[in-house]
Amino acid sequence: MSGTLHPVTPKQDHNYVAFFLTLACNLKCPYCINLHDGGSRYKKANRKHMDVEDWINAANRLVLRDDLPLSLQGGEATMYKGFYRFVNEVKEEIKMDLLTNMMFDVDEFISNVPVWRFTREAPYAAIRVSYHPGQNDIDDLIQKTIKLQDAGFRVGIYGIEHPSIIDFRTKEFLGEWQGNLYGTFKYEGSVYGNELKQSECRTTEIIVDPAGYVYKCHSDLYNGRNPFAHVLDHDFNEASIEEFRxxxxxxECNPCDVKVKTNRYQIFGHTSVEIKGI
Ligand code: SF4
Ligand code: SF4
Incomplete structure (x- = not known):
């Protein structure tokens, strides 16, 4: 995986590009969607995490539209040891979004992260903080958000509604809690189904695990199962993303993939994957 990598240019209907820099997290939410269905099975795949140089090379081969940022997520992406180097050294054209629980040191973040990296025209904030009831503290999140906003970052907190000046929105809870399944899913029996079935599936997203492997869905990614490419493969390209596999x-589908949700234009009705032949 050396030499110059040819560019990867997501197509118009590719809605999301995400690097899962790490699946480690400093919170332990009992409803964690990343540990959906069986806990940290990804660990069993025993994959080596990618070096920051490789992540930078992977990001630099992307040619992204103005309305398609590179999303950094996890786990808690800021826990990745090369996080600050990554956000500074990737080519300037790549704008990033960050999905975070904001358990990081805000002063250190402000000193090390360039505001322009997380600045673009969008109907939502580039830094999206999840409030996890019982885990992170809402007052702490509000204080940190105000500090980041004062430093020029655009930050949104997602969780319960709060009557403050802060961009605060709610999002649907997805997954199982106390025996009930939450979420609106396009395909019946796809999440917590009674039986496993065969199907063919394709995605509209580029999702890359901590070791650099690319998957057709979040269920595969969190299980370290059946990657169809590595982000540094020479023959990895945008056409390979949308093949039915x-x-x-x-x-055993992950709610993220089959949930009916808004696309990047905030238009409702989109699902990340298309499934046929069930
Ligand atoms: S903060 Fe997010 S990734 Fe971390 S445990 Fe909670 S739900 Fe999971
Ligand atoms: S979303 Fe469901 S059907 Fe599609 S690849 Fe993942 S597990 Fe299979």
Missing amino acids: PCDFYG
Whole structure:
């Protein structure tokens, strides 16, 4: 995986590009969607995390539209040891979004992260903070948000509604809690289904795990299962993303992929994957 990598240019209908820099997290939410269905199975795949140089090379091969940022997520992406180097050294054209629980040191973040990296025209904030009831503290999040806003960052907190000046929105809870399944899903029996079925599936997203492997869905990613490419493969390209691929795990789909949700234009009705032949 050396030499110059040819560019990867997501197509118009590719809605999301995410690097899961790490799946480690400094919170332990009992409803964690990343540990959906069985806990940290990803660990069993025993993959080596990518070096920051490789992540930078991977990001630099992307050619992204103005309305398609590179999303950094996890786990808690800021826990990745090369996080600050990554956000500074990737080519300037790449704008980033950050999904975070904001348990990081805000002063250190402000000193080390260039505001322009997380600045672009969008109907939502580039830094999106999840409030996790019982885990992170809302007053702490509000104080940190105000500090980041004063430093020029655009930050939104997602969780319960709060009557403050801060960009604060709610989002649907996805997954199972106390025996009930939450979320509006396009394909019946796809999440916590009674049986596993075969199907063919394709995605509209580029999702890359901490080791650099690319998957057709979040269920595969969190399980370290059946990657179809590595982000540094020479022959990895945008066309390979949208191929229908066989899957034996319909019924174990992750809510993220089959939930009916808003796309990047904030228009409702989109699902990340398309499934046929169930
Ligand atoms: S903060 Fe997010 S990634 Fe971390 S445990 Fe909670 S839900 Fe999971
Ligand atoms: S059918 Fe479900 S588990 Fe299989 S690839 Fe699609 S989203 Fe993933």
